[in-house]
Amino acid sequence: MTDPMSENTQDSIDAATAPAPVTMDNTFAQRALHNTFKRWGARVGLLWIALLTIFAVFAPIIATSYPWLLSQKGVISSPLVQHLSVVDVTLLIAFVNACVLWFLPGSLRQKILIFITVISISFIASYILIKPPKLTIYEQYRLNEKAGNIDWVFSAPIPYSPQDYLRDYGDTGLEKPLQASNRSHWFGTEENGADVLSRMIHASRIALAIGFIATGIAMSIGVVIGGLMGFFSGKTDMIGMRIVEVFEAIPTLFLLLTFVAFFGRSLYLMMVIIGITGWTGYARYIRAEFLRLRQQDFVQAAIALGLPLRSILFRHMLPNGIAPVLVAASFGVASAILAEATLSFLGLGLVGEPSWGQMLNQAVRSSSFNWWMAAFPGGAIFLTVFAYNLIGEALRDAIDPYLNKS
Amino acid sequence: MTDYILRRLLLMIPTLLGITIVVFAVMAAAPGGISAASLVDGQNLDPEAKREIEAYYNHIYGLDSPPAMQYLRWLNNVSPIGFEFDDNAEIKNFSFTKGSDLGKSFRYGRPVAELLSERVPITLLLNTISIPIIYIIAIAIGVYAATRRGSQFDVISGGVMLALWSIPTMLAGVLMIGFFSNVQYWHWFPTGGLSSSESGRLPFMPHWGSLRDVGVFLLSIANATCLSVWLSVQGSPKFRAIVIALIAIAAAIVMALALPESSQSFGWIILLPITLSLLTVPIALSDYAVLRIAYLGLFGLILGIAIAMHFTQGSFVKGFLFDRLWHLILPIICLSYGGFAALTKLTRTAVLENLMSDYARTARAKGLAEDDVIWRHVFRNSLLPLITVAASLLPSMLGGSVIVESIFSIEGMGKLAIEAVQTRDRELVLSITLLSGLLTLIGYLLSDILYAIADPRISYD
Numbered sequence: 001m002t003d004p005m006s007e008n009t010q011d012s013i014d015a016a017t018a019p020a021p022v023t024m025d026n027t028f029a030q031r032a033l034h035n036t037f038k039r040w041g042a043r044v045g046l047l048w049i050a051l052l053t054i055f056a057v058f059a060p061i062i063a064t065s066y067p068w069l070l071s072q073k074g075v076i077s078s079p080l081v082q083h084l085s086v087v088d089v090t091l092l093i094a095f096v097n098a099c100v101l102w103f104l105p106g107s108l109r110q111k112i113l114i115f116i117t118v119i120s121i122s123f124i125a126s127y128i129l130i131k132p133p134k135l136t137i138y139e140q141y142r143l144n145e146k147a148g149n150i151d152w153v154f155s156a157p158i159p160y161s162p163q164d165y166l167r168d169y170g171d172t173g174l175e176k177p178l179q180a181s182n183r184s185h186w187f188g189t190e191e192n193g194a195d196v197l198s199r200m201i202h203a204s205r206i207a208l209a210i211g212f213i214a215t216g217i218a219m220s221i222g223v224v225i226g227g228l229m230g231f232f233s234g235k236t237d238m239i240g241m242r243i244v245e246v247f248e249a250i251p252t253l254f255l256l257l258t259f260v261a262f263f264g265r266s267l268y269l270m271m272v273i274i275g276i277t278g279w280t281g282y283a284r285y286i287r288a289e290f291l292r293l294r295q296q297d298f299v300q301a302a303i304a305l306g307l308p309l310r311s312i313l314f315r316h317m318l319p320n321g322i323a324p325v326l327v328a329a330s331f332g333v334a335s336a337i338l339a340e341a342t343l344s345f346l347g348l349g350l351v352g353e354p355s356w357g358q359m360l361n362q363a364v365r366s367s368s369f370n371w372w373m374a375a376f377p378g379g380a381i382f383l384t385v386f387a388y389n390l391i392g393e394a395l396r397d398a399i400d401p402y403l404n405k406s
Numbered sequence: 407m408t409d410y411i412l413r414r415l416l417l418m419i420p421t422l423l424g425i426t427i428v429v430f431a432v433m434a435a436a437p438g439g440i441s442a443a444s445l446v447d448g449q450n451l452d453p454e455a456k457r458e459i460e461a462y463y464n465h466i467y468g469l470d471s472p473p474a475m476q477y478l479r480w481l482n483n484v485s486p487i488g489f490e491f492d493d494n495a496e497i498k499n500f501s502f503t504k505g506s507d508l509g510k511s512f513r514y515g516r517p518v519a520e521l522l523s524e525r526v527p528i529t530l531l532l533n534t535i536s537i538p539i540i541y542i543i544a545i546a547i548g549v550y551a552a553t554r555r556g557s558q559f560d561v562i563s564g565g566v567m568l569a570l571w572s573i574p575t576m577l578a579g580v581l582m583i584g585f586f587s588n589v590q591y592w593h594w595f596p597t598g599g600l601s602s603s604e605s606g607r608l609p610f611m612p613h614w615g616s617l618r619d620v621g622v623f624l625l626s627i628a629n630a631t632c633l634s635v636w637l638s639v640q641g642s643p644k645f646r647a648i649v650i651a652l653i654a655i656a657a658a659i660v661m662a663l664a665l666p667e668s669s670q671s672f673g674w675i676i677l678l679p680i681t682l683s684l685l686t687v688p689i690a691l692s693d694y695a696v697l698r699i700a701y702l703g704l705f706g707l708i709l710g711i712a713i714a715m716h717f718t719q720g721s722f723v724k725g726f727l728f729d730r731l732w733h734l735i736l737p738i739i740c741l742s743y744g745g746f747a748a749l750t751k752l753t754r755t756a757v758l759e760n761l762m763s764d765y766a767r768t769a770r771a772k773g774l775a776e777d778d779v780i781w782r783h784v785f786r787n788s789l790l791p792l793i794t795v796a797a798s799l800l801p802s803m804l805g806g807s808v809i810v811e812s813i814f815s816i817e818g819m820g821k822l823a824i825e826a827v828q829t830r831d832r833e834l835v836l837s838i839t840l841l842s843g844l845l846t847l848i849g850y851l852l853s854d855i856l857y858a859i860a861d862p863r864i865s866y867d
Binding site: 341 | 420421422424425428429432433436437565568569571572573574576577580581583584585588590591798804808809812813823824827828830835838839842843846847
């Protein structure tokens, strides 16, 4: 079985780097990925995303007002562990699990299955077992320390929780980065005295989650609708394209605004909304691919064998037509993050939790211009969007045989 | 062709219906639905009276009838042909001449058509200025990068454009307004709006107190621009880079010293020269003469204006034109940088595909000049994707101006749209949807017609 793409890809690889050997288990997808991450742009992008993931997973450990370990009158305790929430614990377990599975042998399918099982078990277990105290008093440890009740204390590198307004200091409020000598706010504080860096680290969770889940929803809707349109063509295609046109003729931002303004604010709702306003592009790509594929012999053979529609569409056609969708998805993650930031910036985002867009909004609403409140969260949005765009572009160049031909 | 256009226009009707149904369904399905609650919200009334007055408003705007009924009534009002009602809301007759009525916004208590006619020109003004800028820059850089594929210029411009594309508009807007129009830093630009409060009394053209000032102004601008253009056409890249770096560092130090006392710090003295040199030196080093002349010329012009502003002491009346321009500069930059970044990449890809085609090789083989090959053959064939983008550019800029208008507090369509959804103003939301949908569909139609003009092989008959 020879891959028709192999020749093109082989030609395309720059002279400076040796081509990947083509063997049976070296599939087109693997070679495309190999080609993608050979480019420095994609590597830098991936590095930033990885860093962000680590920040997101370890946020409650890196930036928290609860000391890691402290000894009070001879009793050693860890307030940090006591205050971890269910989500924090599940995320930590998921991260460790993913790291271990990465190095273990086994097929991708098995790994995904194990991963999902472990996560569900750990979520249920932690939901039952973990009961963090409802009352959170951030300043109690600092007050105790000042009063000399604590023998020794081992704090986090950023010893401020995102909603710790440092009431015990009394004189807090806006502070430039590294302004006060007795407390170190690397990125300054916002108007209420909360640490900007800590808020940013905790907000990276929202950015990552929104990006992946919203794009996942948009992609699933787009693939199903586009796949049906492309496979059946004719009337289904006509009606489907009209629906796509309707959604495309409404400016996305306006549709988003309407949805959010009328349906209220919650993180999960926002993911769903960004997902259902952004599926049209994927539907178009998949439709075009399926229209091309449906005449090919292997699809005709699958139909003749009497395979169920689900199997024809998703097992036989989809793997051959997914490439442009993956490129679009990479850019889609970037635009989902931007969409969330925009909504939060316009004051339609989350209320309680900090997000990067909401922090930008905070910077605008304050009476004076405080550059650190705008530049750091805005810079984080920029870097993340840039990283996804870099990956997307490298992916597109890697799978586009036409551009590589010269 | 006429047949085709007519058919397309008729096909727009179901799509427009679909668009308004989607938006109306979102509004009606939401918890709380469409109601006049927001009108009553701010008032300090006891709950009983509040409910009464809400019911009253709901009744006069017809918000108490079922959603399907509301939508049909709205549709009937908007469509140019439909039923006419008498005073008791009974159907009187079917009329072909009743004309369309967009209704009355219940937030503002004014006809929607009137509100739109106030706001649309402002957004159009922003867009008609930025679209040509977007296209000129995108084509100039995209074509050059494509013809020198893999060169240093191509790689660097590709990276820069991707970065520009990734900068969120709100970050750019907030930082610009924070640094360049805030009294804490450089108070060079107005903080918002489209004209100063006294602009109504100003004469149209700017004028100066004395003839000497006019002379100084023109002289410094002409000198600075000519000097920088002269510099940009010098042969040696090293010479260009060193001179422009020196000028940039000098300008940056002056800029740092111009800061108000409270925000002066040593950091600026280091940061500003680096930033300004990074903004100018790479351009001075590049081998693209046209870009160099345009960019450095602009840099010189800005320097000239700054010097002139410093040395003219007499009274200076900005004038309406100058005042408007002053207000427009920052919003236009915010509105266009993302657009030309995306379009540059697209132009490059389109030109690249055509450069490798057989007809381009044939054209070269028969001895055509390279410029002719690129601009008469390749570029013309690369126009199709650019036209496609143009079709979606107009409505997407309506969306993009939402952010820009809310940062720079410009009273345009974007700001109206936010206010409309926030106050759940049914009439306004539906009308804005209808208008932007119409614009999009007309954009698609125009692009299809332009296809036929750009490429004679395409015909719709």
